[in-house]
Amino acid sequence: MIEVNSLVKRFDGFTALDGATLSVPAGSVYGLVGPNGAGKSTLIRHLTGIFRQDAGTVRLNGEDVWENAALKARIAAIPDDWYYFTQSSIRDMMRFYRGFYPKFSRERYERLKEVFHLDEKRPIRRLSKGMQKQAAFWLALSCMPDYLILDEPVDGLDPVMRRQVWSLVLADVAQRGTTVLVSSHNLRELEDVCDHVGIMDHGRVLLERSLAQLQDNMVKLQVVFPDGMAEVPAELPVLHASRIGRIHTLIMRMGAQEAEDLLARYNPLLVDAVPLTLEEIFIYELGGADYAVKDIVL
Amino acid sequence: MQSKTLSFNATLFRKNLTRFWPLWALASLIGALFPLAVLLDMIQRGNLGAVSAPEFTQMYYSAVSAVPVVNLVYAALCALAVWSYLYSARSVGLMHTLPIRREELFFTNFLSGLTMTLIPYAVTGVLCVIVSLFGGAFDAKGLAVTVLAVLGESFFYFSSATFAAFITGNAFAMPALYALLHFLAVLLDWLISSFAQGFIFGFSTSYTGVAEWLSPTVYLTHNVYASGQFEEVQRTFADGSTYTDYLLTRVDLESFWLVGAYAVAGVVLAALALVLYRSRRSETAGDVVAVGWLRPVFRYGVAGLCALLGGQFLYSLFWYGFQQGSYYDTLPMVVCLLAAGAIGYYGASMLLAKSLKVFRGSWKGLGLVLAGCVLVCCMLHFDLLNVAGRVPEASQIRSVDIRTADNSYTLTPGQDPALLEQARALHQAVIAGEAHVRALDDSRDFTLSEEADPNTTHTGLRIIYSLNNGTQVERWYYLPITRERLSQPDTYDHLLDQFVNSEAMKSRRLHLDDDFWAVTGGSLFVDARMESYDLGSREGSAILEAVGRDLRAGNWGTYDWFAVDSGSDYALDLGLSFEGPDGEGRDYISIVVNPDMTETVACLKRLGLVTDADLVTRRELYPEDYEDVVYDTSGREAVTVFGAAGSAAVSPA
Numbered sequence: 025m026i027e028v029n030s031l032v033k034r035f036d037g038f039t040a041l042d043g044a045t046l047s048v049p050a051g052s053v054y055g056l057v058g059p060n061g062a063g064k065s066t067l068i069r070h071l072t073g074i075f076r077q078d079a080g081t082v083r084l085n086g087e088d089v090w091e092n093a094a095l096k097a098r099i100a101a102i103p104d105d106w107y108y109f110t111q112s113s114i115r116d117m118m119r120f121y122r123g124f125y126p127k128f129s130r131e132r133y134e135r136l137k138e139v140f141h142l143d144e145k146r147p148i149r150r151l152s153k154g155m156q157k158q159a160a161f162w163l164a165l166s167c168m169p170d171y172l173i174l175d176e177p178v179d180g181l182d183p184v185m186r187r188q189v190w191s192l193v194l195a196d197v198a199q200r201g202t203t204v205l206v207s208s209h210n211l212r213e214l215e216d217v218c219d220h221v222g223i224m225d226h227g228r229v230l231l232e233r234s235l236a237q238l239q240d241n242m243v244k245l246q247v248v249f250p251d252g253m254a255e256v257p258a259e260l261p262v263l264h265a266s267r268i269g270r271i272h273t274l275i276m277r278m279g280a281q282e283a284e285d286l287l288a289r290y291n292p293l294l295v296d297a298v299p300l301t302l303e304e305i306f307i308y309e310l311g312g313a314d315y316a317v318k319d320i321v322l
Numbered sequence: 323m324q325s326k327t328l329s330f331n332a333t334l335f336r337k338n339l340t341r342f343w344p345l346w347a348l349a350s351l352i353g354a355l356f357p358l359a360v361l362l363d364m365i366q367r368g369n370l371g372a373v374s375a376p377e378f379t380q381m382y383y384s385a386v387s388a389v390p391v392v393n394l395v396y397a398a399l400c401a402l403a404v405w406s407y408l409y410s411a412r413s414v415g416l417m418h419t420l421p422i423r424r425e426e427l428f429f430t431n432f433l434s435g436l437t438m439t440l441i442p443y444a445v446t447g448v449l450c451v452i453v454s455l456f457g458g459a460f461d462a463k464g465l466a467v468t469v470l471a472v473l474g475e476s477f478f479y480f481s482s483a484t485f486a487a488f489i490t491g492n493a494f495a496m497p498a499l500y501a502l503l504h505f506l507a508v509l510l511d512w513l514i515s516s517f518a519q520g521f522i523f524g525f526s527t528s529y530t531g532v533a534e535w536l537s538p539t540v541y542l543t544h545n546v547y548a549s550g551q552f553e554e555v556q557r558t559f560a561d562g563s564t565y566t567d568y569l570l571t572r573v574d575l576e577s578f579w580l581v582g583a584y585a586v587a588g589v590v591l592a593a594l595a596l597v598l599y600r601s602r603r604s605e606t607a608g609d610v611v612a613v614g615w616l617r618p619v620f621r622y623g624v625a626g627l628c629a630l631l632g633g634q635f636l637y638s639l640f641w642y643g644f645q646q647g648s649y650y651d652t653l654p655m656v657v658c659l660l661a662a663g664a665i666g667y668y669g670a671s672m673l674l675a676k677s678l679k680v681f682r683g684s685w686k687g688l689g690l691v692l693a694g695c696v697l698v699c700c701m702l703h704f705d706l707l708n709v710a711g712r713v714p715e716a717s718q719i720r721s722v723d724i725r726t727a728d729n730s731y732t733l734t735p736g737q738d739p740a741l742l743e744q745a746r747a748l749h750q751a752v753i754a755g756e757a758h759v760r761a762l763d764d765s766r767d768f769t770l771s772e773e774a775d776p777n778t779t780h781t782g783l784r785i786i787y788s789l790n791n792g793t794q795v796e797r798w799y800y801l802p803i804t805r806e807r808l809s810q811p812d813t814y815d816h817l818l819d820q821f822v823n824s825e826a827m828k829s830r831r832l833h834l835d836d837d838f839w840a841v842t843g844g845s846l847f848v849d850a851r852m853e854s855y856d857l858g859s860r861e862g863s864a865i866l867e868a869v870g871r872d873l874r875a876g877n878w879g880t881y882d883w884f885a886v887d888s889g890s891d892y893a894l895d896l897g898l899s900f901e902g903p904d905g906e907g908r909d910y911i912s913i914v915v916n917p918d919m920t921e922t923v924a925c926l927k928r929l930g931l932v933t934d935a936d937l938v939t940r941r942e943l944y945p946e947d948y949e950d951v952v953y954d955t956s957g958r959e960a961v962t963v964f965g966a967a968g969s970a971a972v973s974p975a
Contacts, residue, residue: 035605069415069604072415072418072419073418073419074414074415074418074419075603075604075605076603076604091423091424093421093422093423093426094421095421096419096420096421096422097421101419103412103415103419105412105415106412106416107410107412107413107415107416108416109337109341111341119333120333120337122333123331123332123333123334123337124331124333124334124420124421124422125421
């Protein structure tokens, strides 16, 4: 289990993390989403032991991460900009990782060779960005981690390789109980793999729930009001409303049944609940935090 | 596979050595050239087996004295290599994500860097031993001392480079900071001393050396060197004639203990580097100064250095031509200091902020720098520390060196208490005459020679007090001397004349009645024949006694402050060399022979060194060097007369 409590980090007077708190259940895949500059990467660097917090706690399985070599041996991380030694090949980096991670599995490394069709003797700097990302996954998964921390992990991978990588990660979660925290802007993809989601903004985690809870907490309805009602009644607590012809699409922060009961007062001709995507949840949750898409005409 | 050792990671160690192999391999190759050159030299000369063990040891020790200079660069490169990961957010991210504590990371990187530093020395050392054995000579003690010295110096340099590496987070700043740390003490010494010289009357020290030990490369180079002991042996040429040869019998590495002292300092610096690492923030990668509390030190330190260095540069560029006298004009210097200080302050701020936008809200810091510049100038201008007025008490003095009137004298309280008091009184009189000296200095017309005013001349006076506490007080004055003041008892002119022309000082000039110095020989060059002679100790003693007789007869030793030139002296270069007991100290005095020195001339003739034909004056021998220039009332050169003795009354053309 990953637990971050009231985490504060400042850089030269700028507060990057302002009391961030999150909790990742063991064996879950946790998607960390948020706008640019929300503090996701900074939080991840605390989880991997790169940064030391100014205040708060960062614990994995009840232990502080900072300078905890035994704990860090159970964490594998793939940062957005993975570093490798300039002259090194994948094989060189494998030897390097093997010297640090006690559970590094040479057997798994050999098996993954069949998945990632990469020349392990070729210098990594000569590989494309997507191939370098594959190499990072190859090595990270060979470390047999109990915690996998991923920052924009599939950025640069082709669609087939994305699926391949996620299937490997999810297999690890299923078979070994690996806890995964993944930060990404690709909400469509996170929706497919995450079971928990946390939304960050301005250095804080605004909310975190299981995906199911998140979807239960917000509803998207398509409504056709009776003749004479052209506009959505002002008293309805609508987060967002749009209209095509007579069909109004309303997004409201409540359960589907509660929303339908509320709309029943206006004798609608049609009320139909439609599933919300994670992207919509993200947009409308942050809309409340003054992060809505602005209708700006240039 | 992780090492079982608690604080060492073999994988990282191997990785560092394999990653940076070109660095240590190239250095090893360069190092291997040294023994190879020795070997080739031996083969070329055909003297294999003829080089003795002490000669090899001397070669080793000579190499040791070069190690500080080599390590200054090479150890820094090794440190830069192993700590380079600290200077990029990506690489620091990888290294600090690894399951390894910082202590272990530090220890492993430190060991690998030190190994890289030592590999070229090991290669060179092994080859040197092979060459020594090939040459048939081997000195185990010399080799052991060399190995220890190289180890100690390399450790110190690598530790200091490591310390510098942890102060910064920027790969370009690291070598600059490292060099600054190594030379800051001598740089500040020189800067402050040379700056103070321009303000304080008589302050002449351009470099005191009091903090030289803080600049290890300079200190080690000056103090750790090979010194040999030689034995005189008589050898015979093929034709049966003999000659004296000197055989090297023993070589010591002087001040070897200093290497140990610096190695201990290296341990302290390494420990400090570890402390800095433990508290280092990974996010400082890229910062010029990575340690928070050092940032203001850097900002104001750079501003101060720039003010001192740049201020003097700007002054010499823009104002030196307008300067009156030998001392700085205070107001223009303050302006230059302020300008350079402000440039330094904003330059440092920009480096720290990694931005050019540092002006907003910076007035307080800038004000502090400017106030500091004004304060320093005021302190020096008004001599608030009373540096100019300092004359050490007699009880504080171990010895005084006085250099004036083409001679130097060393006085000690034990042997010369009266002369020493006379010297102190002279110094006090010079200080009291500061206003007079400055006034004449300011009004001096450098376009005219002193012949324009036959009643005024100038002389240099250097006084160096060596104090009992090991420090030195050095003053230098360029004193105007007038005929009028020479006759006024309390003036420095009078006291200086009394001092230099006293019988006691004349005797001292010749080391007469001096048990310490013994004549060992000398030299004589006869200009008329262009021939020179090396004098033995007997000839030297005889000449010294003859000069002594001339001294007592009043024919030698009276210094003429207003002497125009040396044209009336004989064209002879006579010098006597002296040595203290057991070779402790050497001295050499030049004796100008003039026609009044009948005893000396007779002695030289008696020894067969000169004949009557050689006794010509310089004016007679070199008339073109003694042109008499007569100036008209406006100071323009009017007439030039060659070879005329004394001043000539010639009407302007």
